[in-house]
Amino acid sequence: MSIDEQIYPWLTDQWAHVIQQHGRGRLPHALLLSGPAGIGKAAFGSALAHVLLCHNPQDGAPCGRCRSCELIASGHHPDRLFLHPEEPGKPIRVDQVRELTNVLHSTAQQGGYRIMIMEPAEAMNVAAANALLKTLEEPGQDTLLILVCHQLGQLMPTIRSRCQRIEFSLPSNEQSRGWLAQKLGMGEDEAEKLLAIAQGAPLGAVALKQGELLDLRRSFMSGLADLLRDRTDAIALAQKLHKEELIHLLDWWLSLLADIVRLQSGAENADLNNVDMTKMLSAVANRADRVRIFTLVDRVQDERKSLMLRHNPNRQLLLEKLMFDWRALIR
Ligand SMILES: [Zn+2]
Incomplete structure (x- = not known):
């Protein structure tokens, strides 16, 4: 390496x-x-x-x-x-x-x-x-x-x-944005969006842009949206995604759930990490019960932790369970 x-x-x-x-x-x-x-x-x-x-x-x-x-x-x-x-x-x-x-x-x-x-x-x-x-x-x-x-x-x-x-803490948004715009040769607006998806981490934003992670994120997000609209089911979606790097999926999931909690607390769309997913996030925020959201946050965090410590977790099953819970948020 x-x-x-x-x-x-x-x-x-x-x-x-x-x-x-x-x-x-x-x-x-x-x-x-x-x-x-x-x-x-x-x-x-x-x-x-x-x-x-x-x-x-x-x-x-x-x-x-x-x-x-x-x-x-x-x-x-x-x-x-x-x-x-x-x-x-x-x-x-x-x-x-x-x-x-x-x-x-x-x-x-x-x-x-x-x-x-x-x-x-x-x-x-x-x-x-x-x-x-x-x-x-x-x-x-x-x-x-x-x-x-x-x-x-x-x-x-x-x-x-x-x-x-x-x-160490995250650099200021201003510093990250300027650095990222220069590093990747993009406008500050685009840098800002990328940074939000990377939860403010400038090197995370670079990795997103340079790797295939943006594609993976897109397919994960659209999968979750489809799941809520019953255009797919938990088993099929887990089957599609279980060979990917799950740690990214779980981090994105936590970021979505944090956005939902923010929306329920009266945040504006512009304050969200996942500004590209506001439609789905608002739909969940309007209908989901707080307790269920926090229960899911706990589960995702637990799975994230155990993913790092277990040799061979059943990845498909892990995703399926979380996806059932996600779908159940607005049932
Ligand atoms: Zn030397």
Whole structure:
């Protein structure tokens, strides 16, 4: 995989802080980069690892010329390790953690730091988290663990408490919009719409635009609308979508439900995340009972959580159940 490594303009405060900490020799053994997905936390972690591994950094930037910088430019530095689930939405397994922590405990190949960047940390199942705890308790010298976490509530408290947390939040709408418009060469209006769908996360918006996610979202949304009008049924729709990356579907679902709650609380259409779906959202908001909506929110959140922790959930069944509940909102 290509390793995105940069400090996005909205993360410069956190960057200055951590570089200053390093300059004073106060960097801890474990950092927890916490905040919403799609704002550049992993790129921040990679960039930090690069600076720490560089033999001759200047003003918090790598030199670009030393052996370490050469290795990083070539795509692999033996002392900068990445740990991800094998597929998005799957758990990080205990053997993956053990394998990498074994490397961490061996001697650094280039002298200096050995650094592991894990993303998303909340994807660790219990066994994996317990294996990591041992390393957090006895990290060894010059070891740095960088845990990137998008859902802090889903990370084991014992892991959380052993890391120094750096909080990241969404950039301002204005900053994101300007950045996105420039990055994708589009007007600010279009950037604004894309950002709303990505729930304000600029890199999430880029991924939407560049990947096939917009198509998937379109087919998911029209499927949900068809379901409400009985033009399809839960089983057929689940059959159609169950091989897609469910985590996206569940996130979009939560975003729709949040919009419905907003509408019921008197929000204007323009304030919604899913402005392209106002017709469907208003129809549900006008007829659905609050309790049922919140029950569905809980179910989607539970499924989202367990999707990350179970190896092989029955994806079709998972979607079917939620779709029945969705249809039942306005029965
Ligand atoms: Zn260097």
